[in-house]
Amino acid sequence: IPVPQHPAKVLALGFAVAIAVGTFLLTLPIAVADPAAGTPTWEQALFTATSAVCVTGLIVVDTPVYWSGFGEAVIAVLIQIGGLGIMTAATVLAILMARRLGLRSRLVASASVRAVGIGDVRTVVLGVVRMSLGIEAVVAVILTTRFWVSYEMDGASAVWKGVFTAVSAFNNAGFALDSDSLMGFATDPWVLVPVALAVILGGLGFPVLFELRRQFRLPEQWSMHTKLVITGTVALLLLGTVTLTALEWNNPGTLGEYGVGEKLLLGFFSAVMTRTAGFNAIDTGAMHTQALFTQDMLMFIGGGPAGTAGGVKVTTFLVLFFIIVTELRGETAVNIFGRRLSRAVHREAITVALLAVAVVVLGTWILLIATSFTLDQVLFEVVSAFGTVGLSTGITADLPTGGHLLLVGIMFVGRLGPITVGSALALRTRTLMFELPKERPIVG
Amino acid sequence: IPVPQHPAKVLALGFAVAIAVGTFLLTLPIAVADPAAGTPTWEQALFTATSAVCVTGLIVVDTPVYWSGFGEAVIAVLIQIGGLGIMTAATVLAILMARRLGLRSRLVASASVRAVGIGDVRTVVLGVVRMSLGIEAVVAVILTTRFWVSYEMDGASAVWKGVFTAVSAFNNAGFALDSDSLMGFATDPWVLVPVALAVILGGLGFPVLFELRRQFRLPEQWSMHTKLVITGTVALLLLGTVTLTALEWNNPGTLGEYGVGEKLLLGFFSAVMTRTAGFNAIDTGAMHTQALFTQDMLMFIGGGPAGTAGGVKVTTFLVLFFIIVTELRGETAVNIFGRRLSRAVHREAITVALLAVAVVVLGTWILLIATSFTLDQVLFEVVSAFGTVGLSTGITADLPTGGHLLLVGIMFVGRLGPITVGSALALRTRTLMFELPKERPIVG
Ligand SMILES: [K+]
Ligand SMILES: [K+]
Numbered sequence: 001i002p003v004p005q006h007p008a009k010v011l012a013l014g015f016a017v018a019i020a021v022g023t024f025l026l027t028l029p030i031a032v033a034d035p036a037a038g039t040p041t042w043e044q045a046l047f048t049a050t051s052a053v054c055v056t057g058l059i060v061v062d063t064p065v066y067w068s069g070f071g072e073a074v075i076a077v078l079i080q081i082g083g084l085g086i087m088t089a090a091t092v093l094a095i096l097m098a099r100r101l102g103l104r105s106r107l108v109a110s111a112s113v114r115a116v117g118i119g120d121v122r123t124v125v126l127g128v129v130r131m132s133l134g135i136e137a138v139v140a141v142i143l144t145t146r147f148w149v150s151y152e153m154d155g156a157s158a159v160w161k162g163v164f165t166a167v168s169a170f171n172n173a174g175f176a177l178d179s180d181s182l183m184g185f186a187t188d189p190w191v192l193v194p195v196a197l198a199v200i201l202g203g204l205g206f207p208v209l210f211e212l213r214r215q216f217r218l219p220e221q222w223s224m225h226t227k228l229v230i231t232g233t234v235a236l237l238l239l240g241t242v243t244l245t246a247l248e249w250n251n252p253g254t255l256g257e258y259g260v261g262e263k264l265l266l267g268f269f270s271a272v273m274t275r276t277a278g279f280n281a282i283d284t285g286a287m288h289t290q291a292l293f294t295q296d297m298l299m300f301i302g303g304g305p306a307g308t309a310g311g312v313k314v315t316t317f318l319v320l321f322f323i324i325v326t327e328l329r330g331e332t333a334v335n336i337f338g339r340r341l342s343r344a345v346h347r348e349a350i351t352v353a354l355l356a357v358a359v360v361v362l363g364t365w366i367l368l369i370a371t372s373f374t375l376d377q378v379l380f381e382v383v384s385a386f387g388t389v390g391l392s393t394g395i396t397a398d399l400p401t402g403g404h405l406l407l408v409g410i411m412f413v414g415r416l417g418p419i420t421v422g423s424a425l426a427l428r429t430r431t432l433m434f435e436l437p438k439e440r441p442i443v444g
Numbered sequence: 445i446p447v448p449q450h451p452a453k454v455l456a457l458g459f460a461v462a463i464a465v466g467t468f469l470l471t472l473p474i475a476v477a478d479p480a481a482g483t484p485t486w487e488q489a490l491f492t493a494t495s496a497v498c499v500t501g502l503i504v505v506d507t508p509v510y511w512s513g514f515g516e517a518v519i520a521v522l523i524q525i526g527g528l529g530i531m532t533a534a535t536v537l538a539i540l541m542a543r544r545l546g547l548r549s550r551l552v553a554s555a556s557v558r559a560v561g562i563g564d565v566r567t568v569v570l571g572v573v574r575m576s577l578g579i580e581a582v583v584a585v586i587l588t589t590r591f592w593v594s595y596e597m598d599g600a601s602a603v604w605k606g607v608f609t610a611v612s613a614f615n616n617a618g619f620a621l622d623s624d625s626l627m628g629f630a631t632d633p634w635v636l637v638p639v640a641l642a643v644i645l646g647g648l649g650f651p652v653l654f655e656l657r658r659q660f661r662l663p664e665q666w667s668m669h670t671k672l673v674i675t676g677t678v679a680l681l682l683l684g685t686v687t688l689t690a691l692e693w694n695n696p697g698t699l700g701e702y703g704v705g706e707k708l709l710l711g712f713f714s715a716v717m718t719r720t721a722g723f724n725a726i727d728t729g730a731m732h733t734q735a736l737f738t739q740d741m742l743m744f745i746g747g748g749p750a751g752t753a754g755g756v757k758v759t760t761f762l763v764l765f766f767i768i769v770t771e772l773r774g775e776t777a778v779n780i781f782g783r784r785l786s787r788a789v790h791r792e793a794i795t796v797a798l799l800a801v802a803v804v805v806l807g808t809w810i811l812l813i814a815t816s817f818t819l820d821q822v823l824f825e826v827v828s829a830f831g832t833v834g835l836s837t838g839i840t841a842d843l844p845t846g847g848h849l850l851l852v853g854i855m856f857v858g859r860l861g862p863i864t865v866g867s868a869l870a871l872r873t874r875t876l877m878f879e880l881p882k883e884r885p886i887v888g
Contacts, residue, residue, distance in 0.1 A: 094886045207886065225886055247813070290813045297805065305886040315886060320798060327795050327865075350794050351771050354764060357801060361741065369691070369734045375820045421771075442538045442651065442669055442749040442759060 008420040011089045015053055015082070015416060022049030022078045031071035040066075043401055050408045052078035054415040055086075055308055057174025057278035057390020058381075058407065060397045064177045069160075075175055076167050080132075082415075083171030083308045087128045087206045090306035090419050092121050094207065128206050132170060139198045140166035146190045169198035172308040174278025174390035186281045187262055192269050199277040200237075204229055205307030224339050225315065229304040232314035233275075236298060240271025243294050253286030274298035276310040278390025285394040289376050292393070296379060299387040300360065310388030310414055312356045319349040352418045359417070360386055363410050370403055371395075381407070386414035452864040455533045459497055459526070459860060466493030466522045475515035484510075487845055494852045496522035498859040499530075499752055501618025501722035501834020502825075504841045504848065508621045513604075519619055520611050524576075526859075527615030527752045531572045531650045534750035534863050536565050538651065572650050576614060583642045584610035590634045613642035616752040618722025618834035630725045631706055636713050643721040644681075648673055649751030668783050669759065673748040676758035677719075680742060684715025687738050697730030718742040720754040722834025728824075729838040736824050736837070743831040744804065754832030754858055756800045763793040796862045803861070804830055807854050814847055815839075825851070830858035 026045035029035040040048075044060050051058050052075045061067070067075065144162030147153045153161070161177050168175045178184055185191035201209065208229045215221055222230075245267025248255040255263045269281050274295045287295075302311015318336075323346055326334045334341040363382040368375065377393045384391050385407045399407070470489035473479040484492075488504050495502050496519045505511070511519065588606030591597045597605070605621050612619045622628055629635035645653065655670045666674075689711025692699040699707045713725050718739045731739075746755015763778075767790055770778045778785040807826040812819065821837045828835050829851045843851070 090886070205886075289819050290809075293809055293812055293819060297809065313886075324795065324798060324802070327791075347771075350798070351768065353798065354768060354794070358768070365734075365737055365741065368737050374818070375733050375737060375823070376818070379819070442534070442649075442757075 008093070008416075011085070011093075012416050012420065014085060014089075015412070018053045018078060018081050018085070019046070019049050019412075022053060022074060025049075025074045026067075026071060028070075031068055031074060032066060033068045033071075043404055047404050047408055048075065049078060050411050051390070052173065052175065053082040054310075054388050054411040055079055055082045055171045055173040056310075056385060056388040056411045056415075057168075058385060058392060058396050058411070059175070059390075060404065062179050063175055064179055072160075072164065072177070076164050079171050079173040079175065080167055083167075083173070083202070084128060084132060086415065086419070087132070087306055087308065088125050091124045091128065091206045093419065094306060095121070095124070124206070127210060131206065131209055135198060135201055136163075136166045136170045139169060139194050142194045143191065146188070150188075150190070165195065166198060169195045169277065169279070170202040170308065172199055172202050172277045172303070172310070172388070174273070176279060182279045182281045183283065186266060187258070189265060192265060192281060195277075195279060196269055196272045199272050199279075200233070203275055203277070203303030203307050203309035204233065205304035205309070207306050208304055209307075224337055224341075227337050228315045228318050232318050233304065236275060236301065236314065237268070237271055240274060240294070240298050241268045244270045244291055247288055247291040247294065248282070251286065251288060254282040254291075270295075271298065273391065274389060275314075276302045276387045276389040278384070278388075280391060284380075284391050292376055292380050295391065296383045299383045299389045299391070300356070302387050305419070310386070312353055312418055316349045316352050316418070319345060320353055323349070348421070352421050355417065355421060356386065359410065359413060363406060367399075367403055367406060370406075371399060382410060385410040388415050452537065452860075455529070455537075456860050456864065458529060458533075459856070462497045462522060462525050462529070463490070463493045463856075466497060466518060469493075469518045470511075470515060472514075475512055475518060476510060477512045477515070487848055491848050491852055492519065493522060494855050495834070496617065496619065497526040498754075498832050498855040499523055499526045499615045499617040500754070500829060500832040500855045500859070501612070502829060502836060502840050502851065502855070503619070503834075506623050507619055508623055516604075516608060516621070520608050523615050523617040523619065524611055527611075527617070527646070528572060528576060530859065530863070531576070531750055531752065532569050535568045535572065535650045537863065538750060539565070539568070568650070571654060575650065575653055579642060579645055580607075580610045580614045583613060583638050586638045587635065590632070594632075594634070609639065610642060613639045613721065613723070614646040614752065616643055616646050616721045616747070616754070616832070618717070620723060626723045626725045627727065630710060631702070633709060636709060636725060639721075639723060640713055640716045643716050643723075644677070647719060647721070647747030647751050647753035648677065649748035649753070651750050652748055653751075668781055668785075671781050672759045672762050676762050677748065680719060680745065680758065681712070681715050684718060684738070684742050685712045688714045688735055691732055691735040691738065692726070695730065695732060698726040698735075714739075715742065717835065718833060719758075720746045720831045720833040722828070722832075724835060728835050733820050736820055739835065740823060740827045743827045743833045743835070744800070746831050746833075749863070754830070756797055756862055760793045760796050760862070763789060764797055767793070792865070796865050799861065799865060800830065803854065803857060807850060811843075811847055811850060814850075815843060826854060829854040832859050 023042065023045045025031060026048055027040055027042060029039050032040060040061070047058075047060050050056075063072065063075070140159075140162045142162075143165050144158045147161050148155060148158035151158075164175075164177055167173070174181075176182060182191065182195065204212075208226045211222060211226045219227075241264070245255065245263055248267070249263060250256050255266055258266060266282055273279050275298055284292075300311055301317045302313055303309020305313045305315055319334075319341065322334050322336050322341065326332070334346070360379075360382055363386065364375075364379050367373075367378045367382060371378065373381075373395050377395050380391070380393050381395055381399075383389070388411060396407075467486065467489045469475060470492055471484055471486060473483050475489075476484060484505070491502075491504050494500075507516065507519070584603075584606045586606075587609050588602045591605055592599060592602035595602075608619075608621055611617070618625075620626060626635065626639065648656075652670045652673045655666060659665055663671075685708070689699065689707055692711070693707060694700050699710055702710065710726055717723050719742055728736075744755055745761045746757055747753020749757045749759055762780075763785065766778050766780050766785065770776070778790070804823075804826055807830065808819075808823050811817075811822045811826055815822065817825075817839050821839050824835070824837050825839055825843075827833070832855060840851075
């Protein structure tokens, strides 16, 4: 399979085309449950299609009530395209980066590729498709069985809901076929746990899943990438579960009325969903401001690269953490798990993080000025869109057209920005024509 | 004058000693206006002394009501020590950096020093003291005259208030001798304009003031540093004035009842005070959430380095801006004003900014969990403390002891952190014993 000159541009174009086609399909009368009540506006269709392709899950109309079976199917396909697309593209870009760098340092590059264990594009595409459909199938079977056995649903409904929820979960999309997301299953571990596991697996990213499958029992041989993702995921899930459970423990609007076991399950589920799946089993809008801010931080960090999770990615976050620790210690080489971190990665991580902060701060500022919602609500909405999380305090539908367009832009940038920036930096051909005389201003 | 081995540590120690002495003096019965009502707690004294030395201006007791003339004098002296200390130390550190780098690249270093135009420590100390006292004297005379002529104050009160306000203004400290800060002078340009000018001059930083005095009429010959500070200051003042005036135009609690000219004056004054003086002539607590967030951004950026302003500094912000623009353009060398930005400055600016974001986000999270105030209020308070601004929505006195200690820490880190981190990075001796094998995780 030939490699295009600017893979990141192809990826962005592909997403734009998928969104355009999705928007068109969703404006058809057949897409809505009640055509008599009018067809969707371009704004509603564009927002929904973007939210689906970018696997975000923010909604301006109530999915199960507003859309027909055809509309729901379009959304599910868009989610699947978005998820497969990002996993394939990000993994291929990672391989390309390793190869390109190999021009200068062949040994390192081949070691990286060996570590990840994937050599060519064809293997990646097949692997991603097989793994996605496999995990989705298992989760769909469990969910369908549960819906069919315990919720008195007819067979067809149970299958459709099981499949839709499984696809939405593994792809970290957060679209649900109930108006209250998964709040109706708040005490049912047979629904919440499979969904949470699918979300976590999707959020680890393909390179990690691939490596885990090959040498699950040999953690000391894992690549730095896999070690970072696993460590970060476990740490953030623990931190999120403890913090969210503790903060909401007595809140009558969320965890207050549940038993201890249920509180812990729901706290864990909420922590998983912030990174970055976007289902909710308790009422996000009723959470304390402290819990919202905690989720802002988790959503911003997100999951693993080359997976279905969003955010700046847990590797970016940990790399920055280790860079700062190294700087404060007065050391020069950033060593993680007995390996030195490549210098090129420093620049990628830093640029991704700074751009992300800039997008979130500016987006919050503009949306704050354009609406009359509180900082809590607006910041949460913007971080949720940027991290393609899909959780909301409930203001999404009430935003003005300009606000919806802003969120569409932030979802697109949040989904493609980090991977594009990272790979563009790494793949760039460095030509230096001439240099100006140097000067150093004082900073800090 | 000999140069210590670890100048940044000496600076931190000096500030700690000044705060300790100030805390002791403020706990004396003679420091309070009404000793019968009890002496200050160590918490009140520590917070006030830290706020004064770090030229922040956040207060837990009402300055004119609570403290005696002696207490006010202690505060004024602490402000003067903090302002002179930071200006001298930061400028000396900048010279040291240029010299140390000169070991590797003597030509560049001597060019930098020539550009700033200051060669030795003695010149710096004398220059800083002379310039500070000179500007403070001029402002004090104008303010004293105004207070004496137009506000029916007796001579001694007018002089004390004029001197105190001038010292507080030039050192960007924000302590005021009225319970409502400068709200009593909201329509008096003869008070607001001199205060604003003193704040701006102090916030430009000593290297800029020194260079402006030498070649004010030859802007094309200014160093990159001076060009950055001047450009950034003008741009941020314009942006701040326009935005704050527009956002608060009809707010009855702030600008609503004033005429157009007064609105503009007060908008300009507010924009100046966020960077990072901390006086207020309108009620900060009554401002819209949009205006608060706008001020958060301005306070975070702050003023020029090696001056009395806080924040990450306008040069850091602009350097990051140009780095990101360069990255997005696909270029390698960051060229500003026809000069190439030294690579060492990239790392300094990035580390300062990331650490600052980390401190503000973590501080906000902790204070949010420890209190029941809104995100608006808490974020504003933390950014104000970090940027040593001193503006508040009015919650400072109501925070628990833990909250006050947290703010004390944030003020200290906010005042000394950026300059320490910047210089420590630049002055570090780089020894590399051995290198581990390299690996590159995927980020973004
Ligand atoms: K999502
Ligand atoms: K201040």
